[in-house]
Amino acid sequence: GHGGGSRGREAYAKFSGAPLTVNTINNSWSTPKADVPVLISEDTVISQPAKILNFLRKQRYNADYELSAKQGADTLAYIALLEEKLLPALLHTFWVEAENYCSVTKPWFASRIPFPLSLYLPGKMSREALNRILLTRGGPPLYSLTEVEAQIYRDAKECLNLLSKRLGTSQFFFGNTPTTLDAFVFGFLAPVYKVCFPRVQLQEHLKQLTNLCRFCDDILTCYFKLTITDG
């Protein structure tokens, strides 16, 4: 799906030492929400980030053994914050903003899925993203798309500020070892941070929050051997 989900899952798998091979999916027709990539392990197909993390936990690859009950609760709360406040702007940047979508997202995405899906799927995901934004954030007193867009970017910037305050000067969100929350946050932030879009208001805001940039860079260099330059 959108970069946030898959990067988060890759990051989690790398943190906890689970062996991970990224397989490009060939039969997206059968995935329920075109939410690629999915995790496939012995015929079980799981496609939502939280479920994948649960699955890895059950398989005993767990980055959260050290967390207290309260920290586990905090993780759930911050993930909800990310989904409510940051995700709409992310979806917009990737899939709705016309220049971004046409020049970066669509060609990149289409190049990774087989023909003829590449003709149909990107457009579908773009429409679904807009639909989701309008249904969850549109409605009175916001009456035009421009007003909705302004609101979701404002919320996203506030969310980034909150994350920055929460992280402070620590290396990771819960001390010195990465956990599920770090994987989720990284999954949302890395695409915003690294992908070179023509329209970059969110990226510019993120770059002002130096501790979040440092957080992403640390993870990219430690856990992903290569520096990602595109999506």
Next chain:
Amino acid sequence: MSLVAEAFMNQLAAAEPWPENAALYQQLKEDQILLSDNAASLAVQAFLQMCNLPVRVVCRANAEYMSPSGKVPFIHVGNQVVSELGPIVQFVKAKGHSLSDGLDEVQKAEMKAYMELVNNMLLTAELYLQWCDDVTVEEITHPRYGSPYPWPLNRILSYQKQWEIRRKMKAIGWAGKSLEQVLEDVDQCCQALSQRLGTQPYFFNKQPTELDALVFGHLFTILTTQLITDELSEKVKNYGNLTAFCRRIEQQYFEGHDKDGSAAASARSAKRSESDPDLNKIWSQIFTPECFCLAACQMPSSCKCVTHLGVQLVELMR
């Protein structure tokens, strides 16, 4: 609201002190209001009580349409109208009252995250149960939602709303969930809230904040609303500190108020039993510590606590 409009509104808000005749509007308490709206209204009422700001609750059938954002509750203060908890908290802050000023930056971030958790999981689960579970929709939601209006308007309005909510559920990926999965999500959310609360009186120790008001609004409503089954309230009852939390807030901020402002505004089930309670049966029922309904609760026949036994007895003797 655009930044300019927001700044303007804040300026207007700051200018006047809180008036005596502030009013909070919601749908009709006994017959119309649904679980999710009741929770939202109760959260705002709790918040205003915690700030010591008087407000009277006004019930109108068309509250949803009067609201500037289409959502209830909304408050009418002076000549301004503000709806939903988030904007109301901002509005009250502009007037100089705040519950979260004493928190540091990290705590404020945490508070906002937990409020999103409640909206993301609890509120969505309530909406799912009300509008996507067929049994509940047929037996409770449709009869209640359109109850102030004549046929066929009542059916049209509730089908329209149902269609709208189902579209939204589909967009966020909840349409494919089964009821068991939704209840599991509720359980996960309650577990997180319970772990965060721990043994403290409020989420940020000694003083309540808007988070406490929001959690109270939802949990208390879930605990005291009769639905088709008890599964939803059972999920909350599993966590003793959450039920104690609800009782504590109710006792501190709602007891001793008149009926309109009381927290016992539970949505009555459309299927309340009509039979007269047998006297012996009442006295053989035991006091249940989990009951929070005051004597003003509308469902005495299904509640087993001493307060209701007393009320039922009085009614029988009339």
